[in-house]
Amino acid sequence: MTTAVEAAERSLLWSHDVLGLAAVADSAGAVRLGAAGQDWNTLLPLVEVTVTGHGRTWSGERFIDTAVGGRLAHRSHETVRDGDGQRTTFRLADPVTGLGAVITLRTRPGAGFLRSQVRLVNEGGAPLRLESVSSLALGGIGDAVGALDGLTLHWADNDWLAECRWRHSPFRDHIVSLNRPAHGHEGRGCFERYSQGSWSTGRHLPMAGLTDRAGRAWLWQIESSAGWRYETGEREGAAYVALFGPDDAHHQWHRTLAPGEEFTTVPAVLVAARAGGLDAAFGELTAYRRRIRRVHPDHTALPVIYNDYMNTLMGDPTTDKLLPLVEAAGAAGAEVFVVDAGWYDDDGQGWWDAVGAWDASGRRFPGGIQRVLDAIRSHGMTPGLWLEPEVVGVRSPLARTLPPEAFFRRGGVRVSEHGRHHLDLRHPAARAHLDRVVDRLVDDWGVGYLKLDYNVNIGPGTENGAESAGAGLLGHHRAHLDWLGSLLDRHPGLVLENCASGGLRMDYAQLAVVQLQSTSDQQDPLRCPPIAAASATAATPEQAAVWACPQPDFGPDEIAFALTGALTARVQLSGFLDRMSPEQFDLVRSAVSVHKALRAEIPRSLPFWPLGLPAWEDTWIASGLRGRAATWLALWRRAPAADAGAGAARPRERYGADDGTRAVPLSHLRGVPLRPTVLHPAASDATLAWDAAAGRLTVTLPRPGTAVLLHLAAEPPAGGDER
Secondary structure, three states, X not given: OOOHHHHHOOEEEEEEOOOOEEEEEOOOOEEEEEEOOOOHXXXXXXXXXXXXXXXEOOOOOOOOOEHHHHHOEEEEEEEEEEOOEEEXXXXXXXXXXXXXXXXXXXXXXXXXXXXXXXXXXXXXXXXXXXXXXXXXXXXXXXXXXXXXXXOEEEEEEOOOOOOOEEEEEEHHHHOOOOOHHHHOOOOOOOXXXXXXXXXXXXXXXXXXXEEOOOOOEEEEEEOOOOOOEEEEEEEOOEEEEEXXXXXXXXXXXXXXXXXXXXXXXXXXXXXXXXXXXXXXXXXXXXXXXXXXXXXXXXXXXXXXXXXXXXXXXXXXXXXXHHHHHHHHHHHHOOOEXXXXXXXXXXXXXXXXXXXXXXXXXXXXXXXXXXXXXXXXXXXXOEEEEEEOOOEEEXXXXXXXXXXXXXXXXXXXXXXXXXXXXXXXXXXXXXXXXHHHHHHHHHHXXXXXXXXXXXXXXXXXXXXXXXXXXXXXXXXXXXXXXXXXXXXXXXXXXXXXXXXXXXXOOOOOOOOOOOOEEXXXXXXXXXXXXXXXXXXXXXXXXXXXXXXXXXXXXXXXXXXXXXXXXXXXOEEEEOOOHHHOOHHHHHHHHHHHHHHHHHHHHHHHOEEEOOOOOOOOOEOEEEEEEEOXXXXXXXXXXXXXXHHOXXXXXXXXXXXXXXXXXXXXXXXXXXXXXXXXXXXXXXXXXXXEEEEOOOOEEEXXXXXXXXXXXXXXXXXXXXXXXXX
């Protein structure tokens, strides 16, 4: 414990009232960060750095307690205005190695976020080999005796077709109590999650959080398309959080700094809410994400997208197949039509391992693809194309004509994965090739939307000379982000969708630049609701592209069910609309009209989950948008496990027997005399009952496999049906 004398020798350098954080220095110049008012020993150094030859002072699985981090001493600090925000810069130095550290903290007065980035400079006379560097590290979470017993840990697993699967468990399930006073040391373990290879979200989302029983919440995000890792654990009776980019142990990343050289970490952010739990913290994170991303008109226009892939052409487009879909999509209200995979040159062996030149297939489009693109424009839509720019098929002529240095290599051998080589966009030939491709598609073909996919995990990265594979991956991804920005500089109206086999590279390094994120490739409508409902945890609602794939063999309930998840996000419509009956088509067109009527509110609204973040097998799922004057709530009722058909999702019921009625708590509307309205589907037998005093909406959906979108306001919207 800290004595009164020791406390008196420490000085407050910086604080953040909303987050409840403070940076404190001791008499020797060490600076630590954490919860304001907490004991010095619970806090962490401003940056934790593992340098070869200068490891940790307490060995284990944790990347804190580093020798260099503990030695870094205060040189100076300053706080200045940064637009409408605030930037605080700390300058520290290690007297042993000569390593200098510049820690930049960004926030905004009154906002509940803190963004941190670290720049290291070798000011000594000998090379220094970095093995890990924190972007943000802080301690002191939990300020009461036994507070760790009341903490809940939240994290998100991610996988192909199963994105945004949030899980939670008591903090003590992972960080057990060890009786620290009896042993004289902290534990050696922690709870950690990290990326593997070039799919930044192939295993987990780069974010997690803690909540306590008082409704406080801390949520963090690492902004890296290359490697990342976070850890949380116990330090002197409080919780700590440390956020990292790539490291040597997990990502084959190390970086040698010669004297005078420097390295800058990936950014990381912490948001906090003093009340309201995860919903309030995600509201802060949503506002932060809107703040940091590149400004683009798509974020407010929110055009409806039709894409020919999902459950439709599946990579086999031709002129004859596309023209009826173009006409139907335009009639349904789509404003962008995307020709997905397969439009380019191929041969009898297929296109998968021959991509790279991105020329239209003469076999698929006799007379040229312009006929299709012109038809899209004639129906009032913007033409879009699918592209996988970072790969070149092993059978592509580009694999032989581009220089070897333009590709990922390890051990001097060009890397190959699933029939593809990987471009290194730091090489001028690779970048020039892609510039020519995109400029041709946009300037010559009139394409206004590009879906940029990424379907291979290329492994730890590329070794360019003496660099480590992980350093090569980080270097490529930084060049990739710069290239994306340059496209938008040259073509300001171009819209870029980020995709990686759905949501396998769903991070805010990417999403701060591009306009949309493909949230999944899931094709089973019964398995889509938990992904759609949780998509706003990974991207702002106006950036989350959610598939809506109604089919001509669907009944009215199934069509409504398939469309519901997209209506409060970005509608990515698909399906054989041209084969539908007039009655079926009217259901689709009506849903699109509902979305268009509310979409202006989406970029101004914050997401919430009144039944909690959905579990993969939940029967009832709810997600909402909380606007300034109204609330929109999507509700799904899936079949209980005993009723699920072969191949269908097998949801479990968290709330007891499912009798078709669910009470949905809406605490932010308690006391408001609402008239709840069903917006979608146009004909619904749902019944709604609002208890204003309790802040509770009781919803009855008589049949499983149904879904509704509700509008909650003091007065129903024009044309709405009160039930």
